[in-house]
Amino acid sequence: MFDIKAVRKDFPVLDRQVNGKKLVYLDSAATSQKPLSVIKSLTDYYENYNANIHRGIHTLSEEATEAFEVTREKLRQFIDAAEVHEIIFTKNATEAINLVAQTYGRQNVLPGDEIVITPMEHHSNFVPWQQLALEREAKLVFLPLTEEGEIDLVAAEKLITKKTRIVAVTQMSNVLGTINPINELAKLAHNVGAVILVDGAQGVPHLQTSVRELDCDFLAFSMHKLLGPTGVGVLWGRESLLNAMPPYMTGGDMINSVSREKTTWNELPWKFEAGTPNIADVIASAAAIDYLNALGMDAVRAHEIELVEYAIKGLKGLGDAQIYGPHDATKRGGVISFNFKDVHPHDVGQILNDAGIAIRAGHHCCQPLMRDLKVMGTARASFYIYNTKEEVDILLEALKEADKVLGHVACR
Numbered sequence: 001m002f003d004i005k006a007v008r009k010d011f012p013v014l015d016r017q018v019n020g021k022k023l024v025y026l027d028s029a030a031t032s033q034k035p036l037s038v039i040k041s042l043t044d045y046y047e048n049y050n051a052n053i054h055r056g057i058h059t060l061s062e063e064a065t066e067a068f069e070v071t072r073e074k075l076r077q078f079i080d081a082a083e084v085h086e087i088i089f090t091k092n093a094t095e096a097i098n099l100v101a102q103t104y105g106r107q108n109v110l111p112g113d114e115i116v117i118t119p120m121e122h123h124s125n126f127v128p129w130q131q132l133a134l135e136r137e138a139k140l141v142f143l144p145l146t147e148e149g150e151i152d153l154v155a156a157e158k159l160i161t162k163k164t165r166i167v168a169v170t171q172m173s174n175v176l177g178t179i180n181p182i183n184e185l186a187k188l189a190h191n192v193g194a195v196i197l198v199d200g201a202q203g204v205p206h207l208q209t210s211v212r213e214l215d216c217d218f219l220a221f222s223m224h225k226l227l228g229p230t231g232v233g234v235l236w237g238r239e240s241l242l243n244a245m246p247p248y249m250t251g252g253d254m255i256n257s258v259s260r261e262k263t264t265w266n267e268l269p270w271k272f273e274a275g276t277p278n279i280a281d282v283i284a285s286a287a288a289i290d291y292l293n294a295l296g297m298d299a300v301r302a303h304e305i306e307l308v309e310y311a312i313k314g315l316k317g318l319g320d321a322q323i324y325g326p327h328d329a330t331k332r333g334g335v336i337s338f339n340f341k342d343v344h345p346h347d348v349g350q351i352l353n354d355a356g357i358a359i360r361a362g363h364h365c366c367q368p369l370m371r372d373l374k375v376m377g378t379a380r381a382s383f384y385i386y387n388t389k390e391e392v393d394i395l396l397e398a399l400k401e402a403d404k405v406l407g408h409v410a411c412r
């Protein structure tokens with residue numbers, strides 16, 4: 001475990017007040033807060049070596065290029081990829097998934113083929129596959145969930161068939177918190193000759209992730225959810241697959257040679273990085289990875305389990321809260337979606353905001369799942385390394401108040 005007081009000191013925003021109360025930030029699943037080292041890395045780049053990369057032969061450009069590529073190598077190690085050129089920078093997880101759908105997907109999915117997803121996917125790992133299926137006259141197949149909000153593996157075995165080309169699944173649900181059995185799904189996909197894309201937007205920030213152990217084919221995530229700046233997404237893919245895929249966007253940097261008649265593509269990873277990338281934010285992402293490595297991902301996970309266990313117990317103690325997803329903290333990540341019967345989650349969110357508590361309320365970009373759960377939305381508290389049990393207590397106290405304000409009658 002780590003020293004939580006020392007961790008909190010590294011996040012300046014945690015000192016601020018909201019509505020006259022000390023901020024309790026419980027919305028890290030939307031975006032995490034950033035430590036000083038990340039913020040300083042950004043200003044250091046702009047103050048000392050701002051230059052475009054991969055082109056100039058001047059010192060500033062060389063320094064920026066080196067720092068940019070250092071992040072790529074750190075990411076390779078962080079997710080245990082075999083090759084550094086398998087790491088592609090995008091602007092977010094959404095773009096990384098779209099890249100695969102529009103290149104690998106278009107190339108490999110034919111009429112009558114099937115794309116397998118789950119009902120718990122974020123729209124980012126849902127709409128691109130739905131649109132691809134419509135375009136290719138392919139079928140979108142949904143793996144059913146159990147009552148507890150876990151993927152039904154027995155059903156999955158029957159639904160992943162020779163017709164399946166792609167299985168696209170989240171590593172961790174941003175609503176239910178469920179941690180999915182990627183390894184088992186990868187086996188099922190590979191047994192029928194399909195590939196598996198893992199949406200790691202929620203998983204990678206919280207779980208020690210090895211693409212070799214998961215045995216997946218693509219992994220997509222966003223740095224802004226793991227202490228990094230906004231505007232940096234990561235796509236990891238197997239070298240052989242990336243090499244066989246056409247480019248996603250064309251233009252500068254991604255070419256090898258251009259003539260009036262013809263263009264040839266640059267090698268990996270640059271084939272997929274057209275134009276000037278998000279240099280500053282990629283460079284500062286290295287500080288985010290260093291920060292998590294220093295804490296240790298095992299400790300990050302242990303801290304999260306402790307908080308989730310504590311919060312679920314507390315929420316159950318309130319009596320009126322319906323909690324979605326598995327209740328066992330070891331089977332889920334640090335997001336807890338809940339509802340007070342009949343009370344609109346936005347009202348819960350508003351009252352909590354008055355108490356300085358930031359949660360998210362709504363459909364969480366998972367409208368099909370909301371329909372399955374038969375709710376219009378949920379309130380969602382999500383935790384990260386800087387959250388404490390005291391903050392969970394503040395949340396629980398504020399919910400008790402909300403219960404009074406919103407009327408007990410509505411909650412029964």
Ligand code: 7TS
Pocket residue numbers: 029030031092093094095122124125170172173174199201202222360364365
């Ligand atoms: N996949 C999952 C599982 C997510 O939770 C999110 C963002 C994304 C993909 C998309 O990430 P982006 O960086 O490309 O936007 N999830 C949320 C959320 O739960 N609240 O705000 C954003």
